[in-house]
Amino acid sequence: MVRAEIITIGDEILYGQILDTNTQWISLELDKIGIKTIRKSSVGDQKDEIVQILVEAQKRADIVFITGGLGPTKDDLTKKILADFFACPLALHPDALQDVTDFFAKRGRELSELNRDQALLPTKCTFIPNKQGTAPAMWFNELETVWVSMPGVPFEMKSIMETEVLPRIKEFFKLPVIVHQLRKVVGIGESYLSDLIQDWELQLPSHLKLAYLPSLGIVKLRLTGFGKDEDHLNADIEAEFEKVMPLIKSYVFGRERDELAAVVGQILMDQHSTLAVAESCTGGYLAHQFTQYAGSSAYFQGGVISYANDVKIKQLGVDELIIKNEGAVSESCVKAMAEGARKHLGTTFALATSGIAGPDGGTKDKPVGTIWIALAHPDGVIARKLTQGGTRMQNIHLSSLTAINLLRRYLLNDLAE
16 A cells, blocks of 8 residues: 655645645545555645655655645755755756746746746655646655655646646556445444444445445445455445345435435426425525536426415415424424425425524424424425434534435335325
8 A cells, every 4th residue: 555645835724725625635535546645744834844744754655745835936945954854955957947938928028037937846846737837846856755746736736636747647656456435324323334234344245345424414334445456346245245235225315326306306307297395494504405506497387485473374375373383493394384385386396495494483392403394205205303402503414314215215105194
């Protein structure tokens, strides 16, 4: 296994003034070619701290990626620090000088002395051109480690990685084959899922590893295969997922890039069905889950954001006595909302939400996080009560997710009323 460390340099990252997207992108690209990222670090524009982290990285990694600190201003220290670290001077590199000269000439600008200094490189480095900017990248093979220093500007870094660095890495290192596959799961928590599939997990072959990747309302099961042949690894992973599928079939909604609402939308289209929504506590968020995808107009007709009780009564036909006697956060109300949306918008199905998202508004009988959802279908209405305890946005998101999953399971005939 080739081990990589990624270091980002710049006070602006530590201050939170810019978002560090470089480390995520680099580690994803490295993973594709079988390199394991073992550490990610950010350090400010301080020489002693940068040197310290270089010393530490050299002990851990086979290849170290450095982004940032290559600009022409005084706070850009990376080149000088690397020259000192590898005990070599800075010298004018003719190819780098030609590139930076051409860069400014194409833009009708003169090359300043400051920008000319961009072509000063440590003499022990291999020059790597930057077709998108003025700061070249550098490749070192020193101290039994490969070092790659690149600009911090994301589009420049990505261009250099794709066209220059990744091909060099593939030639320099003997790389293993690593394959990942995901199955996305909804409607069951991580710990319950782990208990459900523990026997299968314990019997996985040694070259396959399972990881649980939880997010709000969804868990990704990732199987990673290590070996020499990509096709064989993919076949092994598929076979293992097939073994466990009888246990988790009701919860699995998709694979790598599948999203729940898009998957449900495709099922609706396949079944020539349409959908409407009636939302109170989710305030349009449920509708957005569907309409964020191009082509959703083929099945999504519209909705009513019935935040006020008068809208529930006048637009959705909810009986005034239901609001008076049981309240808006009730099974009767949410069922009536779903029925009203389905009737007035003329759809096959309708989803409805009504609840107390918080942070205020809860009572002893109906605390914050009490949510009712409903699904109106051609043969009736199904309702579910949710008891959640998260933040307002968490409650809104989970309520929408659960409502969509209720529809998914109904469409697949996988729902016991």
